[in-house]
Amino acid sequence: MKEKISDKTINRLTLYHCILNDFIESNINTITSVQIANLLKIDDSQVRKDISLLQNSGKSRVGYCVADLKKAIETTLGFAHPKNAFIVGAGNLGLALAKYDNFLNYGLNVLALFDVDPLKVGVTINKKEVYHISKLPELAKQMGVQMVLLTVPRSVAQKTADFLVNSNIKYIWNFSPSVLDVPKGVEVWNENLMGNFLHFSYKISN
Amino acid sequence: MKEKISDKTINRLTLYHCILNDFIESNINTITSVQIANLLKIDDSQVRKDISLLQNSGKSRVGYCVADLKKAIETTLGFAHPKNAFIVGAGNLGLALAKYDNFLNYGLNVLALFDVDPLKVGVTINKKEVYHISKLPELAKQMGVQMVLLTVPRSVAQKTADFLVNSNIKYIWNFSPSVLDVPKGVEVWNENLMGNFLHFSYKISN
Numbered sequence: 435m436k437e438k439i440s441d442k443t444i445n446r447l448t449l450y451h452c453i454l455n456d457f458i459e460s461n462i463n464t465i466t467s468v469q470i471a472n473l474l475k476i477d478d479s480q481v482r483k484d485i486s487l488l489q490n491s492g493k494s495r496v497g498y499c500v501a502d503l504k505k506a507i508e509t510t511l512g513f514a515h516p517k518n519a520f521i522v523g524a525g526n527l528g529l530a531l532a533k534y535d536n537f538l539n540y541g542l543n544v545l546a547l548f549d550v551d552p553l554k555v556g557v558t559i560n561k562k563e564v565y566h567i568s569k570l571p572e573l574a575k576q577m578g579v580q581m582v583l584l585t586v587p588r589s590v591a592q593k594t595a596d597f598l599v600n601s602n603i604k605y606i607w608n609f610s611p612s613v614l615d616v617p618k619g620v621e622v623w624n625e626n627l628m629g630n631f632l633h634f635s636y637k638i639s640n
Numbered sequence: 641m642k643e644k645i646s647d648k649t650i651n652r653l654t655l656y657h658c659i660l661n662d663f664i665e666s667n668i669n670t671i672t673s674v675q676i677a678n679l680l681k682i683d684d685s686q687v688r689k690d691i692s693l694l695q696n697s698g699k700s701r702v703g704y705c706v707a708d709l710k711k712a713i714e715t716t717l718g719f720a721h722p723k724n725a726f727i728v729g730a731g732n733l734g735l736a737l738a739k740y741d742n743f744l745n746y747g748l749n750v751l752a753l754f755d756v757d758p759l760k761v762g763v764t765i766n767k768k769e770v771y772h773i774s775k776l777p778e779l780a781k782q783m784g785v786q787m788v789l790l791t792v793p794r795s796v797a798q799k800t801a802d803f804l805v806n807s808n809i810k811y812i813w814n815f816s817p818s819v820l821d822v823p824k825g826v827e828v829w830n831e832n833l834m835g836n837f838l839h840f841s842y843k844i845s846n
Contacts, residue, residue, distance in 0.1 A: 441839050448835035452819045473819050511838050526736035533732060536794075536817045540834045541841065588742075605844055607837065611742045613658045613679050623840035627831075628746045629654035632717050633647050634813060634829040635747065
């Protein structure tokens with residue numbers, strides 16, 4: 435049976451993954467838990483404990499094999515099963531996310547964007563077309579998309595969420611600073627930027 | 641003595657704050673813990689426990705006074721002491737963050753943006769000017785800024801962080817998908833978008 439991995443561990447593993455990408459780009463083949471720990475300013479015993487949760491972590495006498503460890507993280511966290519998604523809201527944040535190629539490396543495959551602005555509809559961003567929002571229900575069905583990254587302004591966030599729910603969207607990654615009221619069976623992940631800032635701010639003032 | 645509030649509680653309190661803003665806009669004066677709990681799909685005893693950490697939470701016989709509860713969250717989480725900051729990187733994400741007026745409500749005061757692109761330098765975004773990065777050390781000193789939101793591409797993230805550290809920046813809110821190597825005395829908060837996605841993705845697949 436698969437062991438449940440905690441949120442904090444998932445978070446650390448993705449940071450290790452970033453570091454491994456940097457090492458690969460620099461053509462370094464081996465990495466130690468101490469190197470990872472120093473970059474993240476955490477304890478190296480924590481790093482070893484996290485890595486012990488992975489299968490085939492590439493441990494050797496001199497450290498870990500960078501490529502193997504990277505693959506082990508990807509397999510464990512399920513990057514191998516990409517999820518298709520739409521971005522709803524083609525403002526700056528929506529465009530930034532559409533350009534964020536890193537997503538695909540992590541199993542998030544953004545297929546298209548949606549907006550109401552006629553100036554945006556028809557534009558192509560990073561090979562993804564911007565469609566009018568009215569096309570969403572049909573395209574979601576055709577493309578089998580159940581996940582949306584919601585980047586609309588707060589003032590229309592709930593109205594848009596209602597529309598998405600009616601279009602059979604099941605998973606909403608909510609980047610708008612608004613708490614959405616959705617029925618059972620729909621999952622919302624609040625990308626609470628202000629919450630994150632306040633952690634940071636609280637941490638540095640205390 | 642001030643009680644230490646956990647990261648998860650801070651996160652929930654900021655979501656309650658979002659809900660309170662919505663209630664204020666709808667001219668509703670009273671809110672119950674059950675209403676908050678239902679919107680967030682959490683237990684109402686958790687909501688009451690979190691609110692019990694606040695001073696002057698505005699509790700009455702029929703619920704909480706919306707305005708008082710909002711103020712209590714702001715006071716407890718220190719929104720009242722704004723922090724000045726710069727955005728480094730005037731790409732889509734930098735622009736999205738510059739336009740995000742909500743920040744100021746939470747005590748984050750973005751004063752200016754910086755970039756190397758001559759086409760961006762001199763432009764004004766949401767009343768904030770984009771300066772050439774070479775002006776940063778001088779302006780940081782003049783304006784007393786110690787915090788930066790880093791939104792540059794991954795390929796230049798470390799080089800830019802080194803420059804910021806040399807410019808006496810002490811706090812880096814890192815939006816680039818890169819782990820930064822900084823000396824002691826500099827705090828980095830990794831806005832690990834992929835980590836957040838993987839929590840969500842892991843949660844919905846298990």
